[in-house]
Amino acid sequence: MTDVKKPSLKERVKSAMKGAISAVANTLQLDFFAKFKGEDQREIDFPIDITGETVWATQQQMAALFDVGIPAISKHISNVYGEGELERAATLSKLEIVQSEGGRSVTRSVDHYNLDMILAVGYRVSSKKATEFRKWASQVLKGYIKDGYALNGRRLSSDPAALLRLAQEVRALRTSEKAIYEQVREAFKMSAADYDGSSEEARLFFARSQDAFHYAASENTAAQIVLARCDAAKPNMGMTTAGNVMPTFADAKVAKNYLTSEELRTMQILGEQWLLYTESMSMRGKPLTMARLLAKLDELIGVHEYPVFPGYSGALAPRRDQHVREQLEIYRKLSRNLPAA
Template identity: 35%
Template sequence: MAQKSIASPSAKAGEMGQQSAASIAGQGQFLLYQTADAQTRVQVRFHEDSIWLTQTQLAELYQCSSQNITQHIRAIYESGELEEDATCKPYLQVRMERGRQVHRSLKHYNLEVVLAVGYRAKSHRGTQFRRWATEQLKAFLSKGVLLDDERFKRGDDAEYFEELLARIRDIRSSEKVFWRKVLDIYATSIDYAPHTETSQQFFATVQNKMHWAAHGHTAAELIMQRVDAQAPNMGLTNWAGASQGAPVRKTDVGIAKNYLNAEELDTLNRIVTAYIEVAELQAQSHQPMTMRDWAQELDNFLRMTRKDILTHTGKVSADTALAKAQAAYAEYQAQVRNLPSPVERDFEAAIAQSVNQFQKSRKALPNKKKGEQT
């Protein structure tokens, strides 16, 4: 069986209709299941490590009526075979009705229900789908992402593909990943010796050349200029855990990349990604290369891309920049500790609300004339 799978941030066919990535944030990816004979084609949702389908999609999958699906699901829950709370969830769907988009919350059933219904419906499609779903779940658990190469090659979901490429570039330019790739490449140098001062200086030179080409500063100069204990997030624009709402950590403030704006970050990511590709291609030629040769290759690459080439060590040392960043972090943390906690802010808000209500109630009381008794 040659079933196809598609992961996309937007649903473009069948029951889903047109839907933007923003409208499904936090509701998973969409996958397209299609049998080899193309008789069964169902768009399903992948979320929370499971496959989710509506009753209508179940009817399409097992090629039976919606009434039969309803009866099977009712029997499954009434018999206690599965618990509804654990296997059924509402998800927002956008459908075209009479030429306009309509948002509806529809019940979706997870893979356990899908397979249980397939057993009761006695459909061979259930066996096919179970195999496909198992493959998709294994792929996600091992890779953390589901992709359809053929759909991307056709140019479908171009916006999502560009976003995915941007994320990959950002990951590749992270210091941990970048240095691992650089280490693999430069370890082929005939004069390479790990943990020597020469090697460390060489890595710093490579990093600074790329930063200079992206924004005109060395890594240390950038940190020195932009770290600020008084600024929001100390002047950092991105850091590990930022997307999950995690605060700035001490290890974040010494990374120059974390201070770049969106345009600078995109430029650096592209330079790093392109250079790694060029360097890997050069390494495949198996020509003897010294570390100086590799440095020259970087200059040649930057000239080809018409970027400025760093010819000096910079005005600020790495130790000086790191010392300033860590001192600023200590000052920043002291300010954060002095701020009221969320519980304290809630308590203060509750007190203020009580005072306002009391004042309003006093104003609402009738004014008593002089001599009147209470």
């Protein structure tokens, strides 16, 4: 097998920084803030972008949040971009802030990074503070934003009815399956002692773990879900996440797009339980192999009395792709009044 030379850290960082000039400078008027209060009583206000459904943080804020230096934060951000984990255009924005300089207030345009980047940096720092923030953000913050609540302490304190509604919504909160599974993927990467992101073993590892979650929720693998539910005769081809637009092939072959709210909830519950386990192992310095991680995942699913994935009986991906193409062609013919994707 021919070894593929990986780009050096310097090359990846240089490549990541190339797009800096093309970053769009947006000036957003953010009137609401989410206050994070750590166990050590440190408090940081994060501006909320209700329209974009995210929060923003400067490198300085992330350094304070994770208790590391700004150069370390900058390095992690460069690596995230360099490795293609996140896209610069989707996670970076220039926001105006007012700061004190020489005894006077000055407005500066400063780079801010959204919640996806904050969490990506947090996973790489892999500290107690990062874990603390991850729990706060995934369990509370995204739900608040999704439901349109302004997390301004003064506002909630002065409006008991709003506070009560907020408490009721928090109890009913459901983190998106995508967010949870991305966190699970990061936990797998951090915990597996033999993990190599470029290897075929790692690809199979993630495919197997993903199917374990899908099977627990629906008793079907990802490919089986698509084969059973992708149907041109149904609205949006059977997808539960699509809007009134023509589905694309990329959308139609993703199993999670067909899951019910109950199935997504099951994946969320198992994902959260799995994160607690991997965090516990990481905090105690106990590395695990990919095989051991998969075995533990099956154990956890069984303990919660969900169906445990029995293993593959054959390759279904080619059949899935062909089925999606056929159904998509039929759906487009039946929906000529809709614009093609």
